[in-house]
Amino acid sequence: MTKRKGILDVQIDVKNLIGEMSISRNPTQKAKDKKPLLSNDSKLITNALEVITRQMKVSGNRSRTINDYILHVEHFQNVTGVKCVSDITADTIYQWLDSMNVSNQTKLTRLKCLKAFLSRCFDNGWIELKFWKTINIKVDQKVKEGATEHEVNVLLSLLDFGNFIHLRDAVAVLVMFKTGIRINTLVQLEEQHIDLKNNVMNLDGSIMKNHQQIKLPFDDFLKKLLKVLIKQNAVIRREYGKENTLIFITKYGDVISNSPTHNNIQKRLNKYSKVYGLKNINPHALRRGFARTLLDKGANVAVISKALGHSDISVTTKYLYLDVDEVANNLRSFLNI
Template sequence: MADNVEKMLYSLVDEFLVYLESVRGLSANSIRTYRNDLNHLMEQLGREKSVAEITVVDLRNCIAWLSARKLSSASVNSFIAAVRTFFAYCRKFGYIETNVALELKTIKMPQHMPRFLTAPEVDELCRQPVVNELLWQKRDAAIFEMLYSSGCRVSEIVSLKIHDLQNGNSSAIITGKGNKDRRVYFEEDARNALALYLEDRKDRFHREGIEDRTPEVFVNQSGGALTAGGVRYILSRYTGSEGTKHHVSPHALRHTFATSMLSKGADVRVVQEMLGHASISTTQRYTHITTERLIDIYNRAHPHGKK
């Protein structure tokens, strides 16, 4: 065992999180998720529990405790994945002799169809900043168009910097999950909306005497970089009672991009690359959605469909 010293749970969790950030290069969001999951472990077993004394029964009791607290299947599986990774780290560096977490199995996830928008719904959403004077109209229109055009995650769109834009703002290189770079594309409506916003941004800050040095494409009204939470708030305003009255999340636009591409005949591996999915199986679920969508349209449109 490393240094022949039994390590307490809290001490190894702190060490593990530093390792994930400094060696593995995980994002702040990923580190936060690991910390929250491992806090559940410490809450249930005690911060000063010796890691070497933790048994698979202890871990299964933690899972049962989380389930009793009505956490979602996804949250419980996130906890299991975090514990597995943590114990693999402990085994790798000799803090434990046996990795008991290898015996843990994830729980079955309910199958949910990702929320996506129809073409008229996308048009209505992208029109909202034009007709509703809610926040920063040109910026918000550009955000909606670029999310839908590229299939970017909200974390990726807020991290996009002006120098990342290429080929007349028709594409960009972004860094996605796992620090993997990929190219995304912006069609004409998105490029036009972006051009109007960038010009308006320059004029606005010039008028207000704000020095615009923020490298990110999307900024808040004070000139700082817009956050993922900021984008969610913007969408909530335009899809709430003041707008379409049908709540939409940023991820719904990513789902819509994927289903639109596949329903128009795009190869699933091309869509996988555009979305930045590590596994083709993640992308393939959208092929099931488009099939179900076609069946639903058929059943509603065909005279004998409802029979």
Template sequence: MRKKTSLTIVERAMVLVPEFKDRALKLEHQVVLRGQSASTLNNYIRCIALFVIHFEKLPEHVIEDEINEYLVALARDPNAPSRSSFKHMVYGLRYYYRLLGMNKKAIALPSLKQDTKLPVVLNRQELKMLFSAPTLLKHRIILTLIYSAGLRGQEVINLKISDIDFERMVIHIRQSKYKKDRIVPLSSAMVIGLKKYLSAENSLVWLFNGKEPDGRYSVKGLSWVMRENLKKTSIAKSINLHSLRHSYATHLLEQGLNIVTLRDLLGHADISTTMIYLHVAQCQHITPHSPLDTLYGKALHKQA
């Protein structure tokens, strides 16, 4: 007997308002043409689908007062774990209206303040504790590699064996966020562990084999590795997998790396994103002085 499959939120919206199917397709094409990620597309379409289901009509047919009432209710929802649902809805609707050339409706939506939370960073002792926690070599390699190269979760699962260049001591990260390639240094401390791991694994293409349909590891799997091994430590900070990337960036700044080079290593499109780490890095303070004082050495000779 065939099991009944429940409709997704997007499918329900299409059944309720058939015209939404055309809008969703148009939205998908625009996201692809702009080179934005699949997760961005899914977030936008899902939010707009929820909006369509609520009003039982397309967003362009909903008046401003009704939109504001809906958004206020969403922002005040006690069941929402954070304001993320509200924010995603505003971003999705703004994108939708601009796509249809309805800029007035897009501008009328509430403006959103950027979060000012500083990234949580692990200190060196905490990192050593975390890296010694895994019993499986694979898990230890995953965690240390992320920190050693400042990788995003998606970048880790996309790494192929051929992207690790042991001779040139670099890692080639391909088509990451913003559809950009970049090269980052391969830590000499990682080489022994990586070679030992590769000799024990039967990897043919992907650096980390997993249960995804194409044989890759999953980002959820990476997060699980982080969570489970974190439990074995005494680290009390509220951290996640991305905290390893934050720690990488902060520690490089503290070791004297300039902000422009760090931006390139992290693959940021805008240097303002990288500058958040200046607020958490404990960099050595230099006493204000005139550059003339050091032009001819440590100090100037007094003139008569």
């Protein structure tokens, strides 16, 4: 289809918005009590994996997560020769880990997947003790920085808000930085999720990784940009005959892929990061920046964890890395010394 000249030119004057660009600183049942889903003589790992896979699909787990389970559990079985769930021991797990010629970080990732499989076996009543809890691999944690207000402002100052793609990308950056949502949630946002009257996103569980509903507020500047983007989206969709109500679409009005390698927005953020020398302009860094901003403004970790949609508060603490001097200074202020 031939693109009409000027279709990507934003039809609404957004020049007056540029001056507003600055961002404000301001109890589970015991396993023995559960009815096993497999008979005592058929607790083969292959059967267990089949049952757990079905459970995960019903629960709405992503295909990628399910495939990781299958891949690593089958690899464990091939390496160790263990056939039954009840024959899995700490020794067989260590045997499996020792067989890998990969980094400790990769081993840890695979171990976590096997542990998750074993935890589901325990929940189904096929294993009596969580013997794998003490098995771990030491990995030097690299500190992942969050995006800063300065970096976000620099990027916004370099983008042309009169161009649809730049406008879309700018709004995407601000949404992630100011609400902390994941990019997979971002590309599923629809107009029904945005309450422009009350400046809040009403996110239902269907687009959230943890499947839990949450409400996330946003400021007036982001509200104005969202209004402009929604109107421009309508222009794009009319031109190409598309009928979705998504907030973030391609220049042809189509759905943006969830895949990191095919996600238009993620690829463009990577490009901006390289071209403009902004190392923390990426989806994870923007979420971390959101978390750090909340912490600096006095929010407690429990609230931050809820806002980020984390199921485990320990994950949140990794987002809020504090160096030793910062910890000492904070302790002094609390202890009045």
